Amino acid sequence: MDNRPIGFFDSGVGGLTCISEMFQALPDERIIYFGDTARTPYGSKAADTIRTFSLEIADFLVKEGVKMIVIACNTVSSICLKDLQERYPDIPVLGIISPAAEKIGTSCKKENPIGVIGTKVTIRSQAYENQIAALNPDLSVFSEACPALVPLIEEGIIENEIMDLTIRYYLDAFLSENKIRTLVLGCTHYPLVEPNIRKLYPELEIVNPSKEIVRSIARELEERDLKAQTPAGENTFYASDLSENFVNMINRIAELSRTQVTFRNFNLEQGK
Numbered sequence: 001m002d003n004r005p006i007g008f009f010d011s012g013v014g015g016l017t018c019i020s021e022m023f024q025a026l027p028d029e030r031i032i033y034f035g036d037t038a039r040t041p042y043g044s045k046a047a048d049t050i051r052t053f054s055l056e057i058a059d060f061l062v063k064e065g066v067k068m069i070v071i072a073c074n075t076v077s078s079i080c081l082k083d084l085q086e087r088y089p090d091i092p093v094l095g096i097i098s099p100a101a102e103k104i105g106t107s108c109k110k111e112n113p114i115g116v117i118g119t120k121v122t123i124r125s126q127a128y129e130n131q132i133a134a135l136n137p138d139l140s141v142f143s144e145a146c147p148a149l150v151p152l153i154e155e156g157i158i159e160n161e162i163m164d165l166t167i168r169y170y171l172d173a174f175l176s177e178n179k180i181r182t183l184v185l186g187c188t189h190y191p192l193v194e195p196n197i198r199k200l201y202p203e204l205e206i207v208n209p210s211k212e213i214v215r216s217i218a219r220e221l222e223e224r225d226l227k228a229q230t231p232a233g234e235n236t237f238y239a240s241d242l243s244e245n246f247v248n249m250i251n252r253i254a255e256l257s258r259t260q261v262t263f264r265n266f267n268l269e270q271g272k
């Protein structure tokens with residue numbers, strides 16, 4: 001049993017899609033979230049830059065006394081999961097790609113082509129393809145980078161024709177040419193536009209890694225005897241630039257799950 005919080009981080013609001021799943025599935029766990037809103041998006045940056053930013057945030061979370069680190073970001077998971085695991089050998093560090101790859105690799109059929117969408121960095125890394133192939137080499141996996149989605153989502157442009165057009169720009173030809181039936185939302189921002197994707201392509205089966213990672217967290221807490229013993233206290237949400245959109249989104253999630261939250265602005269470079 002362990003009442004310390006679980007640390008989550010992402011480049012911005014995307015990782016919040018894991019938090020809403022967390023509040024529902026594991027309501028006793030306390031959370032510290034860091035959104036690097038000042039430096040988002042990560043998905044088109046150089047690998048070294050992403051690694052440096054990620055280590056800064058993870059160091060911060062460790063100083064805050066977390067019992068586990070969850071990388072609520074596909075881009076970071078695809079680049080530096082191993083670096084973070086090696087840096088903190090005493091704390092479990094979970095990436096978001098493996099749980100979703102496991103679901104696909106063990107449940108999809110070879111006649112069902114799979115599509116993965118994500119940032120440029122995630123797609124270039126081929127992390128999904130490699131991990132799925134390791135579990136089931138017969139599956140066909142196609143991938144497509146959708147770099148304009150994250151900036152629109154960070155701006156809160158979601159229930160809007162601009163978002164629908166942007167989704168169609170990336171997906172119309174990709175889905176039809178490759179006969180995709182199952183689509184993996186390989187960026188934690190994308191579940192925020194899942195209703196748009198469902199409306200545009202109602203026949204698609206959608207895999208949301210933010211749901212899959214919560215199952216892994218639960219399993220890890222159980223296996224390592226790290227589950228919280230008492231109901232969660234206040235959850236803290238840090239941002240490197242506390243934007244209105246960030247605060248509004250968290251307030252909405254907190255209201256739905258009747259959870260207490262506080263907000264803090266934290267500049268990693270200045271350390272305050």
Ligand code: DGL
Nearest residue numbers: 014041042043074075188
């Ligand atoms: N939400 C992140 C991901 O899952 C990063 C998006 C970005 O900053 O480009 O990849």
